[in-house]
Amino acid sequence: MGFLESFNRGLSGDDGYAFAGRQVACSHCGGSAFNERSAQLNTMGLTFLDLDWANRSATVLVCKDCGHLEWFL
Numbered sequence: 440m441g442f443l444e445s446f447n448r449g450l451s452g453d454d455g456y457a458f459a460g461r462q463v464a465c466s467h468c469g470g471s472a473f474n475e476r477s478a479q480l481n482t483m484g485l486t487f488l489d490l491d492w493a494n495r496s497a498t499v500l501v502c503k504d505c506g507h508l509e510w511f512l
């Protein structure tokens with residue numbers, strides 16, 4: 440239960456992702472290999488943070504090397 444359970448299961452992308460025309464690189468280790476997940480922001484209590492505008496799903500890339508999460512709305 441909890442945060443990780445909100446991710447959709449079974450998604451596994453090929454190495455390399457691009458958003459807004461730029462290759463995604465991990466901001467921690469610089470790696471380019473990610474696992475892709477999606478998360479429903481409206482289940483995560485973000486209204487408390489005045490992020491009602493983001494009350495939709497987000498794409499989350501999980502770095503395969505270090506586990507760092509990169510979020511894309």
Ligand SMILES: [Zn+2]
Nearest residue numbers: 465468502505
């Ligand atoms: Zn990384």
